[in-house]
Amino acid sequence: MKKSLAEGTEALQYHETNYIAGPANFTEAAIYSGTLAAAVGLIEHVLTKQSNAMQLILTGGDAEIIATQLAIKPIVDTDLVLRGLAIVVEGRL
Secondary structure (H helix, E strand, O other), rough: HHHHHHHHHOOEEEEEEOOOOOOOOOOHHHHHHHHHHHHHHHHHHHHHOOOOOOOEEOOOHHHHHHHOOOOOOOOEOOHHHHHHHHHHHHOEE
């Protein structure tokens, strides 16, 4: 989302910098906070629509950052996808 916003809007700058989540007083921090809030909101919205209890697993580079903002405690495994690919490559699946 951050890259799309920066690349699709000519005047906005984008850097891989983490800011404090919350109200921002400059554009880069607003992009960071807004995209983080959108991701958290989507995850929590989807979880509220589930009829049965689920355990959320987050993976990827921003998993730990997103996890700190969620109302629930997820399992954070930043390398889950890479370990799965390694299993496939090794032929163990």
